[in-house]
Amino acid sequence: MSGSTLGTLFRVTNFGESHGPAIGCVIDGCPPGMALNEADIQRELDRRRPGTSRHVTQRNEPDAVEILSGVYEGRTTGTPIALLIRNQDQRSKDYGDILRTFRPGHADYAYWHKYGLRDPRGGGRSSARLTAPTVAAGAVARKWLKECFGVQLRACMTQLGTVEIPFESWEHVPNNPFFAPIADVRHLEDYMDALRKAHDSCGARLRVQASGVPVGLGEPLYDRLDADIAHAMMGLNAVKGVEIGAGFASVAxxxxxxxDALTPAGFASNHAGGVLGGISTGQDIEVSLAIKPTSSILTPRPSIDIDGQPVEVVTKGRHDPCVGIRAAPIAEALLALVVMDHALRHRAQCADVAHAVPPIAGARQV
Structure with a gap:
């Protein structure tokens, strides 16, 4: 009921606050017998970790994950997997000035009206810090998907503020701090340096892809695969738009x-983004995300306090000038969580479905 759980059969419940003692998640529904250790999860957390370049928040968190339950002698037991990440570099004093005011563009005003109080330290529950447990849970899902079906998940930045980024190769993505699919990112670094000096922020656009997804995942009408993908992606902080396949370009x-024409050799194109009628087609699932500018900036802006009086707000602290820079591993994790949940749901309902004719070239069934 509180909105902290994602999934039906593969369920992930996220807990904690930005400046609390720890954050984490509980994963329920993971099949037993899969080899799993902290290193499998830490690899993905390190990709999202803050402080990895001058272009992101300098909060220095190791994000070391601890597996508290659900794994015995290196294998999942089928019982709930509890993952814990301890917060170690909080600077709550940075937020003392905003205890009674609302930051423009932030969740302060909405949280205060909904709950009657709020945790101002780093945004509390609304902080992007809470995406770390999502990445941890996603690491479990992507490992299972890789071993069962060979699913590969990847994401890249396609636009930084006003700068569009052409696609050159997926091979470039791990080699720069922007997750950009290009070899030379000097113009992106210059853009971010100028933005930081101006005490401002910018948005970003990301491309997220899952390849090797089996045919048949999705539960029409209301639990369509694309609907659940959009639902999950909108749970990522600062996301203001989700496109599947051609998205809004399909209007024109x-x-x-x-x-997308079908041939014996496969689909001729993929404007549908790998989903038809809410069900996966076996093509690559293609998702695009629009991420808004970071709300916490040093530029003074008008607002009000909790008494409704006008004030001027300056947000101090350590913030990402573009939250989209570290969003690629998070978006991959969310896509992995949705695909795994639907793979388990498909097996539960349709495991006995048989076809005399196999899927078209390049596709596989659950």
């Missing part, structure tokens, strides 16, 4: 162009 397309 004609039916003769948008419809």
């Amino acid at each position: 397309q004609r039916g003769s162009e948008h419809g």
